[in-house]
Amino acid sequence: MVEVNFVIGIDLGGTNVRVGLVDTHGGLMATNQCPIRAEEGVEAGLGRIFDLVEKTFAASGTARLAGIGVGATGPVDPRRGFINNPYTLPGWERVPVVARLQERFQVPVRLENDADAAALGEYWVGAGKGVSRLYAVTVGTGLGTAFVLEGEILRGLDGAHPEGGHHVLDPSGPPCYCGARGCWESLASGSAIARQAQLGVEKHPDSLLLSLASGDAGRIDTQIVAQAALRGDSLAKSVVEAAAEYLALGIANVVSFFTPEVLVLSGGVMNTPQLFLPAIQAALQKHTVVVPAARVRVLPAALGDFAGLIGAAYTVVKTL
């Protein structure tokens, strides 16, 4: 009888933790999720993760657990196995998640930044399957990037995660918490889109945006902006167009720096790719003189919300 190996992939975000049972070919066999409630403390959070892992692995029957991969909202320290993220996981500083999972489950455990994990998932069994150079851009509340070169994550000095989302695109742009003005995230992320729309309705109170938000400008988010733009609202359309231009310019910059075979787009903002892809294609056509930008394939992510946990599982599978 052949022993079947399964791996657990964990996607730990600022709001929810998702756990998946993944086979060694990248097949997702079972998933569970729950709120992480970081503010209730590290021990409570780890307890919730342990319970989810047990519940999810139970679906495997008699298989052997070969290891656990974690993709966590950064900053993380993959080499030391620490989560170090008081920004979106309040109180989670220097949390030795790798050691704690190893101790509990007695298997190899690996940790990655969530953007890197999602990129690895798309490389393994998603939109960039097996390509030599895969660049991944996640446009959600923030704007995250990852580069997978021959199946390996590109890291920076001391294992740092490079943050292409904070490269400066327009020095006359808005200030960002990163210290710069006009970085990509400040101009093209979901937060940037929502902020521009919220500012816009002050001058255009008749915009569809305000009625879709039940009259409360503070409730305008990316989904509402996208919905209003698709229905032809002129303010929403102009906000989307401006963000799409900056998104496209940032992608052209990625292409200048990396010239990857495939660039994968994911995240909530990309739920309506038709609003953004034309600007991206136009920008790439304009940047073909010195690099073959028109040959870069820009693709929506194939694994959706599961890219992170599948990629986290891959970090273990590739060591088997």
Added chain:
Amino acid sequence: MVEVNFVIGIDLGGTNVRVGLVDTHGGLMATNQCPIRAEEGVEAGLGRIFDLVEKTFAASGTARLAGIGVGATGPVDPRRGFINNPYTLPGWERVPVVARLQERFQVPVRLENDADAAALGEYWVGAGKGVSRLYAVTVGTGLGTAFVLEGEILRGLDGAHPEGGHHVLDPSGPPCYCGARGCWESLASGSAIARQAQLGVEKHPDSLLLSLASGDAGRIDTQIVAQAALRGDSLAKSVVEAAAEYLALGIANVVSFFTPEVLVLSGGVMNTPQLFLPAIQAALQKHTVVVPAARVRVLPAALGDFAGLIGAAYTVVKTL
């Protein structure tokens, strides 16, 4: 008796070709150079290169020639061994320089883009010796970039050479031949500096710039601007400051995308690093929130004009 191996490194620029005799530890034993005179035709140019190789190798005495590495002004096709550069080598389209050198000297021959070759030289025995991640920025007439990861050049799709020098820094900037507006090269290269100074003297004919150029604005180049700035000329200082800000911003962007251990600066503009390094250090201090930018070592190139031919030799040595 131990047989000594030497390698020939060739640095083929738009104006001159330089040939060096390099030992297997990166020591430069002899060099020769001559004008390439590309416009006199490919055969005449190749003849000049062959003659220089023979003359230079003769200095080795009885050693064996182990191979030849060529770093050539791009575009080149390293995989097929073609120089394909009608831009700075008029008439040199699809020139099979690798095959021709192999045929003539009966040794292995390798070809690289000149920016990549120079970066490899700095990695092998220069300012970034042995570092895991070395980013090289050459600021001359243009602005070239190269990334050396664990001793290997980062290439793009189909072996393309990424062109970080053409990433957009300021969409309100000047148009560039690359198709973009406000790319790094258009704002911070030697050409950009000279152009800004030439425009500036129209309004400030009393500037020291004009007298250093014997009254001919068209003769103002980077060296004259640097000289005038060092002597306190206010127009020259403002041109240098603006270019230094953009140079620094582009370097901060490189750090956001790559976070290398070492960033090496070379090229004519960097002959006066004291005019540019303070702005670069200030920019990196401002970008330390999301990446450890302050820990990136920004260093002047150590091999000067010989980085290209030493790096070209390295492409062969590492295969021995």
